[in-house]
Amino acid sequence: MFRIGDLAAQAGVSTRALRYYEEKGLLAAVRSTSGQRYYPESATERVRTIQHLYSAGLFSQGVATLLPCVDAQETSPEALAVLRTERERIDQQIRDLTATRNRLDEVIVIATVPGHCAAAPEVAPHATSR
Amino acid sequence: MFRIGDLAAQAGVSTRALRYYEEKGLLAAVRSTSGQRYYPESATERVRTIQHLYSAGLFSQGVATLLPCVDAQETSPEALAVLRTERERIDQQIRDLTATRNRLDEVIVIATVPGHCAAAPEVAPHATSR
DNA sequence: CTAAAACTTGACGCTGACGTCAAGGGCAAG
DNA sequence: CTTGCCCTTGACGTCAGCGTCAAGTTTTAG
Numbered sequence: 493m494f495r496i497g498d499l500a501a502q503a504g505v506s507t508r509a510l511r512y513y514e515e516k517g518l519l520a521a522v523r524s525t526s527g528q529r530y531y532p533e534s535a536t537e538r539v540r541t542i543q544h545l546y547s548a549g550l551f552s553q554g555v556a557t558l559l560p561c562v563d564a565q566e567t568s569p570e571a572l573a574v575l576r577t578e579r580e581r582i583d584q585q586i587r588d589l590t591a592t593r594n595r596l597d598e599v600i601v602i603a604t605v606p607g608h609c610a611a612a613p614e615v616a617p618h619a620t621s622r
Numbered sequence: 623m624f625r626i627g628d629l630a631a632q633a634g635v636s637t638r639a640l641r642y643y644e645e646k647g648l649l650a651a652v653r654s655t656s657g658q659r660y661y662p663e664s665a666t667e668r669v670r671t672i673q674h675l676y677s678a679g680l681f682s683q684g685v686a687t688l689l690p691c692v693d694a695q696e697t698s699p700e701a702l703a704v705l706r707t708e709r710e711r712i713d714q715q716i717r718d719l720t721a722t723r724n725r726l727d728e729v730i731v732i733a734t735v736p737g738h739c740a741a742a743p744e745v746a747p748h749a750t751s752r
Numbered sequence: 753c754t755a756a757a758a759c760t761t762g763a764c765g766c767t768g769a770c771g772t773c774a775a776g777g778g779c780a781a782g
Numbered sequence: 783c784t785t786g787c788c789c790t791t792g793a794c795g796t797c798a799g800c801g802t803c804a805a806g807t808t809t810t811a812g
Contacts, residue, residue, distance in 0.1 A: 526777075
């Protein structure tokens, strides 16, 4: 059983974040008689999952809905709808990011390759160096 | 030459956003003697570019640095560093998002396919229905 | 000319995931 | 027992990209 500081160190987040997750119903903790939080080993993994979902653009509400599915394999029909919606959103986001990345790559190539040619891709026919 | 309301409608953003972009040095406007803003046709495209960069996770400062490169093909060495840093960040973000999407897909499959089997992928050998 | 619509600057509000004090309580070591 | 670190709740602060209201000016339509 970890104390909050240990879990924070393990998972690489702040104790404030962990209390915030509890407040949002994302992360439960066993309390000692004096009120101190204790977490099982599995909490580390759960915190990482929470972080992933957050960084995928979900809000606390969405994370709260999807967490039971992701780690307990229990999927309510309501959650399934959220799953599909979020999946689509993430997929779209990936497409947008890929497009933006390609544009940046183009700019980088133009900036680094001296003899650049905007209109013609100028790809080597069938044999590149190495 | 568009007025601010026209440009907002064309680009699908608010007038507030356009003034904000100007404040951040992302979008210049010609001013009439009375102070009203006028934008060239090309502003529509520029606004879309700004939106793309924002949605890729850049802050105003980063957008301001990269904009001259993206639309004028002038890349300072300072900007090139930002380009590469942001490109890496976006690339990492794409990898993270893809991983998260795959996890969601897994949950969706488990939730929708009745006879699910966690350990074995159970892919049909070489002939699926339809 | 006049009224409505669109524009101006200025400034405060909002949202979300925390950061950061503040003021106190708990607990193992010497 | 006391020192010192870790914990508790509570509450206000932050940051970024705008939303929104206010009060006044300008442009456009009839």
